[in-house]
Each structure stands twice: as C-alpha cells, then as structure tokens.
Amino acid sequence: xxxxxxxxxxxxxxxxxxxxxxxCMLRAAEGWPVLQHDETWLYHISQDGKACPxxxxxxxxxxxxxxxxxxxxxxxxxxxxxxxxHNETSFHAALRxxxxxxxxxxxxxxxxxxxxxxxxxx
Amino acid sequence: MSDxxxxxxxxTSEIDAALAKLDAALEKSNRLRGQIVGEQPQxxxxxxxxxEPIILPSENIEVSVPKQSVLIEKTVEVSTPKxxxxxxxxxxxxxxxxxxxxxxxxxxxxxxxGFFARLEAAKAEVxxxxxxxxxxxxxxxxxxxxxxxxVEGEEPENWGPLYEExxxxxxxxxxxxxxxxxxxxxxxxxxxxxxxDAAKTQVDGVVRSSEADLEGISARSVVxxxxxxxxxxxxxxxxxxxxxxxxxIRMLPGLRxxxxxxxxxxQISEGNVVGVLSLLMLAYSIYRQISSYLEQQKxxxxxxxxxxxxxxxxxxxxxxxxxxxxxxxxxRGFGTGIIP
Numbered sequence: 001x002x003x004x005x006x007x008x009x010x011x012x013x014x015x016x017x018x019x020x021x022x023x024c025m026l027r028a029a030e031g032w033p034v035l036q037h038d039e040t041w042l043y044h045i046s047q048d049g050k051a052c053p054x055x056x057x058x059x060x061x062x063x064x065x066x067x068x069x070x071x072x073x074x075x076x077x078x079x080x081x082x083x084x085x086h087n088e089t090s091f092h093a094a095l096r097x098x099x100x101x102x103x104x105x106x107x108x109x110x111x112x113x114x115x116x117x118x119x120x121x122x
Numbered sequence: 123m124s125d126x127x128x129x130x131x132x133x134t135s136e137i138d139a140a141l142a143k144l145d146a147a148l149e150k151s152n153r154l155r156g157q158i159v160g161e162q163p164q165x166x167x168x169x170x171x172x173x174e175p176i177i178l179p180s181e182n183i184e185v186s187v188p189k190q191s192v193l194i195e196k197t198v199e200v201s202t203p204k205x206x207x208x209x210x211x212x213x214x215x216x217x218x219x220x221x222x223x224x225x226x227x228x229x230x231x232x233x234x235x236g237f238f239a240r241l242e243a244a245k246a247e248v249x250x251x252x253x254x255x256x257x258x259x260x261x262x263x264x265x266x267x268x269x270x271x272x273v274e275g276e277e278p279e280n281w282g283p284l285y286e287e288x289x290x291x292x293x294x295x296x297x298x299x300x301x302x303x304x305x306x307x308x309x310x311x312x313x314x315x316x317x318x319d320a321a322k323t324q325v326d327g328v329v330r331s332s333e334a335d336l337e338g339i340s341a342r343s344v345v346x347x348x349x350x351x352x353x354x355x356x357x358x359x360x361x362x363x364x365x366x367x368x369x370x371i372r373m374l375p376g377l378r379x380x381x382x383x384x385x386x387x388x389q390i391s392e393g394n395v396v397g398v399l400s401l402l403m404l405a406y407s408i409y410r411q412i413s414s415y416l417e418q419q420k421x422x423x424x425x426x427x428x429x430x431x432x433x434x435x436x437x438x439x440x441x442x443x444x445x446x447x448x449x450x451x452x453x454r455g456f457g458t459g460i461i462p
Contacts, residue, residue: 010151014144017137024132031129080128110130 002115006122019121023114032113034080039065040105043085046098054089055099068101081106379408 004020006013043061045051051059068075074086074094081103088094382404389397427442436442 010144010148014141014148017141017144021134021137021141024134024137027130028132028134029129031127034126034128077126080126106128110128114130114132 002111004115004118016122020118023117023121027114027117032110034077034103035065035068037064037066038109038112039103041065041068041083041101042104044100044102046100048098051099052089052091052097054091055087055097058087058099062104063101065103072101075101379404 006016008016041063043058043063045055045059063071068083068085072085072087074088075083076086077083078100083101085097085099085101086094087097087099089097382400386397386401386404389400391397427439430436430445431442434441434445436445
C-alpha cells in the first residue's frame with residue numbers, strides 16, 4: 001500500500017488533509033469511467049466449448065482498457081469489471097460471440113488514481 | 123471509455139479523526155502562543171511611562187465682575203507621564219522610584235522641569251483669558267449704562283455726528299415728492315381701468331357671435347343625425363353588396379388590378395400621398411406580370427423548337443423555321459380549305 005507523507009505547519013497539514021478529504025468525497029460520489037489506459041483486461045473465451053477458431057487464440061490475452069474499444073468495436077460493458085467482446089468473425093456475427101473480458105487489477109488502479117489526485121491537490 | 127463508472131468506497135473516518143486531532147493541536151498551540159506572548163517583559167502598569175500623554179480634568183474658573191458674572195470654561199491638555207491620581211501635592215512623591223526600576227532602559231527619569239514649565243504657561247494663559255474677559259465685560263457694562271441713560275430721555279453729552287444730522291432733517295422737504303408719486307399712480311390706474319373695460323366689451327362680442335355659430339351648428343347636426351340614421355338603416359344591404367363585389371374582384375385578376383387602380387385614384391383625388399405610391403406599385407406590378415408572361419412565351423417557344431429539332435433531326439435553326447413556315451401554311455390552308 002503506498003503511503004503519502006504530508007509536510008508543513010499544523011495549519012498547512014490541516015488544509016492539505018481537507019483537500020484530500022474533498023477528493024475522496026468527490027470520487028466516492030462520481031467515481032471514474034472505466035476502459036482507461038491504466039486498466040488491464042483479460043480475455044476469456046466462451047466457456048460452453050463453442051468458441052470459434054478465430055476467438056480461441058485470444059484466450060488469456062491482456063488488453064489495455066482504452067484499446068478494447070478499438071480491438072472489439074461491438075464491446076458491451078456489463079459491469080465495471082466485466083464486458084462481452086462481441087467479436088465479429090467469419091464464423092459468426094458479432095452479437096453471437098460469448099467471449100468476455102475481465103478487469104483484473106481494479107484495486108491497484110484505483111489506489112494509484114487516488115494517490116495521483118492527492119498529489120495533484122497538495 | 124464507456125458510460126459505466128466505477129465508484130470506489132472510500133472511508134474518510136481516519137481523515138476526519140486526523141482533522142479533529144489537528145484542530146485540537148492547533149487550538150492548543152494558539153493558546154500556548156497567546157500565553158507566551160503575554161509573558162513578554164512589559165513596563166509596570168503602576169509606573170508612568172515617559173511617552174504616554176495624560177489629559178488633566180477640565181478646569182472651571184468662575185470670575186466675578188461688577189455688573190454680572192460669567193463662566194469661562196477651558197480645557198488644559200498637557201503631555202505628562204500617566205498618573206491617575208496626579209495633582210500638585212503628591213506629584214513629587216509619585217516620581218520617587220526604586221533604584222532597580224530606574225536602571226531599566228525604558229524607565230528613564232521624566233523631565234519634571236518641562237512639565238512644570240508647561241503647567242505655568244497654561245496657568246498664565248488662563249489668567250490672560252480671565253483678564254481679557256473681565257475687561258470686555260467692564261466695557262459692555264459701561265456701554266449698557268450709557269444706552270440706558272439715552273433711553274430714559276436724558277440728553278447725552280456726546281451722541282456723535284449722526285444725532286446732529288437727524289435733528290436737522292425736516293419732513294416737509296420730501297412730502298412734495300410723495301404727492302406727485304401718488305397722482306402719477308392714480309393716472310396709471312385710471313388708464314388701466316379703461317383698458318379693462320375695452321377688453322371686456324370685445325370678449326362680450328366674441329361670446330355673442332360664438333353663441334350664434336353654436337346654434338347654427340346644432341341645427342346642422344340635427345339634420346346630419348337624421349341622414350346618418352337613414353344611411354345606417356341601409357347599412358346591411360351596403361355591406362352585402364361590398365362583400366359580393368370584393369368576391370367578384372378576387373375571382374378575376376384583371377378586375378383586381380382595376381379595383382386597386384380605382385382605389386389609388388380615389389386616394390389621389392382626396393389628396394393622399396399614399397395613393398400616388400400605391401398607383402406606382404400597381405404600375406410596377408402590371409409591368410412585372412406582362413414581362414413574366416412574355417418571358418414564359420419565349421421560353422415555351424424555345425422548348426418547342428428544341429423538341430421539334432430533336433424529333434426531326436434538324437441541325438440548324440433555319441431548318442426549323444422552314445418546317446414551321448410549312449406547318450403554318452398547312453394550318454392556314456386547312457382553315458381555308460386549300461390543300462397545300
């Protein structure tokens with residue numbers, strides 16, 4: 001877990017803590033949009049044994065969050081941590097693909113984003 | 123990026139606790155700082171400082187004069203070392219200070235000589251004011267006594283040149299001027315009264331002629347009311363005729379222009395400038411209609427020529443003109459029964 005060290009007089013430290021608290025309140029209310037560059041998403045082929053020959057080699061591939069939409073234009077985000085890729089191949093149409101991607105490092109990414117915003121306001 | 127947001131759950135209780143601790147620490151440090159500031163060496167409060175001025179209480183000096191009494195109030199402001207119970211008796215006792223305090227740099231011995239000098243100067247100034255006031259009051263009393271004697275009728279020994287001048291004045295000298303002024307005013311008043319009478323006569327004549335005119339107007343208005351009633355009784359028929367004529371005019375374009383022309387000329391005959399403008403606009407409208415009709419005729423003739431030239435495979439306009447002349451001859455011949 002990264003640590004943040006505050007310097008200054010008591011009044012300055014108090015002001016910095018208040019700014020940090022403001023960042024926490026903002027993010028707890030708004031959050032962040034997903035599919036950004038610092039996210040790592042893992043490709044899973046469909047588990048019903050019907051993965052097509054085009055999708056099968058993609059299994060366990062890692063993707064940056066912001067590249068997913070370029071790689072898979074029919075991507076459907078189901079939750080902040082999971083999305084269906086809807087990969088269009090020569091074997092099936094896009095919406096018939098049941099392969100998915102999963103965000104594997106959310107805790108690490110969120111902590112890093114928070115720390116970056118803390119440092120920005122200090 | 124997508125529209126889905128990830129919202130983290132952030133616990134700020136530790137930050138709040140740290141803020142509370144910091145608030146307490148800040149308050150404590152402020153309190154400590156205040157105490158430290160309060161313990162800094164300061165001059166003793168019961169001892170006077172050389173630079174601090176004091177204001178002595180106001181002195182009310184009552185002065186008795188022969189005729190009446192007057193109250194002169196004066197405030198004496200002297201810069202001296204601060205001493206709340208300062209007076210002439212205990213002044214020297216107050217400035218006998220301990221040796222230790224006299225050695226302090228900020229407790230230099232005050233300049234008592236200067237203070238006494240300023241006190242003497244203030245007293246001398248007060249004495250001057252009192253003497254001046256007394257002298258003025260004496261002079262005022264003497265003057266009042268002299269005036270009183272004059273009022274009671276006693277002849278003063280020395281009233282001055284003004285009294286002598288007043289005694290030599292004779293009222294008969296200016297009575298003649300007053301009489302002439304009164305006579306002149308009476309003449310002007312009589313003239314003014316004559317003018318008022320003439321104006322009144324003129325106003326009466328105007329009122330009489332106005333009343334006669336008014337009677338004539340009333341008689342004519344009765345006749346006009348009767349005529350208006352007759353016209354109003356036939357108003358519904360006139361309205362129906364108007365609407366019918368306007369419908370007919372709208373149906374026929376030529377009649378519409380004629381109607382507009384009639385209205386414009388009517389306005390011009392009434393001296394209305396708008397009539398001239400509407401007549402010009404009407405002329406322009408007729409010109410545009412005729413020119414657009416001629417343009418359309420020309421365009422249709424060209425289209426007809428083009429279509430005939432394409433159909434008959436003509437390459438020059440002369441071929442088309444020859445063909446058209448033949449057609450015209452044929453039509454004329456058909457109409458007259460001549461076979462071409």
